[in-house]
Amino acid sequence: MIKNFDELLQLCRQKTDKKTAVIAAAQTESAIEAAVIAAAENLTKCLLVGDKAAIEAIIAEKFSAYNGCFEIIDTGADLQKACAVAVQTIHEGKAGLILKGKADTALLLKAVLDKEKGLSTGEVISDVFAYETPEKVVLLTDGGIVLYPDLKEKISLIKNAVKVAHSLGNPNPKVALLSAVEVVNPKMPCTLDAAIITKMNQRGQITGCVIDGPLALDNAIDIESAKIKGIDSPVAGHADILIAPNIEAANIFAKSLTYYAKYRVAHVVMGTKAPILIASRADAAEVKMLCLAMGIVCSG
C-alpha cells in the first residue's frame, strides 16, 4: 500500500497502461484546470467533451499555454449530451475514467447509470475517500452517495473500497466496520451488521481483505486504544479501510479531516466500469490532482 500521496502520484506516473481521462461537459474553468494539471503533472491525457467554442475560449483566456493541446469532442451546450458522449468514449475504449465538468453530479450519474448505454456493473456505486495521515493513507466510505447502506449495500461499499486498496498496492487491506462502540449492541443496528459481515469474511464470502467490526474509530486506528480495550482483532489499530455506518458519519468525519486535521484528501466513485471523479468546483488544485491520480491508478 502507498504510504502517502507522493507515492500515489509516483504510482500514477509509473503506470504503464495508463488510460485517458474524459471530462464530461468541460466548458468550465475548473474542469479545464483539471486537464491542465493532468498534463502539467504528467498524470495522463485528457479528452474534453462539451461546448468546443466555449472550451477553446476558456483555454485561450485562462490557460493559453495549452492552446491546441487537448483533443475536444464538440457536443454543443447540451450538458446531458456531453455526459452521454463521455460515457460512450469509455465504451469505445477512448478513455478509462470520467471527470465531472459543468454538469452536476446527478446529471453525470444519470448518464453513467443509464440501463442501456451506461457503465453499470450491477454493483452499487459508492464514493471512496482517501486521507493521508502522517503515518499512512486510509480509505473511508461512503460520505457521498449511499445514504443509509443496508447489509448488502455495505458489502458493496467494502468491495469498492477494497478494489481501490488493491490498486494502491495493498493486496489484503484491513477493513474496520465503524460504530460508536466496539461491542455488539442489539439497539445499534450497525453493530449487528458489523458482526454479520465479519463472519461472512471469515467464511470466505467476502475476499481480498480482512474485516472486523464493530470498532469505534479509536480502536480501529490507534493500537494503544485497542490494547486498553483489550480487543483481540487482526484489524484493530491497523485499519486501512473504514466503513462508516451512514452517510452523515462518513461525511462529517471526512470534512473534519479536511477542515480540522488539515489532511490532504482525494476521492473516487467506484462500482461502475470506469472510475468517476466528482471533485467539486471549490476543490483546490491539489485535491483535483490527487483525485486524478487516484482515478487513474484505479482505472483499467
Add this chain to the structure above:
Amino acid sequence: MIKNFDELLQLCRQKTDKKTAVIAAAQTESAIEAAVIAAAENLTKCLLVGDKAAIEAIIAEKFSAYNGCFEIIDTGADLQKACAVAVQTIHEGKAGLILKGKADTALLLKAVLDKEKGLSTGEVISDVFAYETPEKVVLLTDGGIVLYPDLKEKISLIKNAVKVAHSLGNPNPKVALLSAVEVVNPKMPCTLDAAIITKMNQRGQITGCVIDGPLALDNAIDIESAKIKGIDSPVAGHADILIAPNIEAANIFAKSLTYYAKYRVAHVVMGTKAPILIASRADAAEVKMLCLAMGIVCSG
C-alpha cells in the same frame, strides 16, 4: 463565550459559588488522580465516596502528599451503594457535580436516573463534548448517550448543549443541525428534523440560541464554504454548537478531533440536577482537568 480552554480554567477558578465534586466509588487511582488535579489546579474540593480503606491505601501509595486532604464517606466495597450515596450528597447540597469512579457508567447512570432517589429533571440526559480549535471552543453532541435521537430528543440535546454554552459565557449560541448536505432531502430524515427544529426556533419554541439546519460540517464551521454554497444563514460558518444526527456521526467525529486533529477536548453529561463527568480511565490528566473545569462551570 470562552475562546479556549485556558479561559475555561480561568472561568472555573474565578467562579464564586463553586460546588464540591463528589466522586462515586473513588477507590481507583484514576479517580483519586482527578481529585488531586482538582486540588492542585485550584478547581474545587472533592468529596470521595467509596471504600475508605482502599481509598486511603491508594492515596498513601500514589499521592502521599495528599494524605488526609480529602473528606471520605465510607460505603465499603459496594459500587452500587457508593453511586447511591454520591447521588444523595447532591440532594443534601454537599456536592454539585458527580465524577465517575470505579463504578462503570451504566451503574452510575442507574443511580442518577433512579425514579425515587435520582437526579432526573424529566429531561433527556446527553453528553456534551467540547473541543478547542485554534480559533474557538465548539460544542458537539451526542456521541455518548442518546443513540438515534428523534425530533423531541434532538430538542433536548440542544437544550442541554445550550445550557453549557450559557455557562461558558455565550448567552445566545449559534446551533447547527449537522447532516451530510445543506439541503432538505426527503430521503434523509435528519434534514427534515433540522428544517422543523429551525422553524421551532424561529417561532420562539426553543429559546436562548439561534438554530439553523440542515448544514454540512464545512458550511457550519467555515465561512468560505458557506459563501461558496451561497447559504444565507445566521449560523453557517459560525456555529458554536453542532448537533449530530446520530451517535455514530458524533462519536466518530469526536474521536477524529482527538486522534487526528490533536485538539484538546472535554465533555460533561447534562440533563440531570447536577452535571456528571464520565471521563474514562484511559483519559489523560489534562482531559480530566478540563472535564472537571467544564463540570464545575456548568454546576449550580
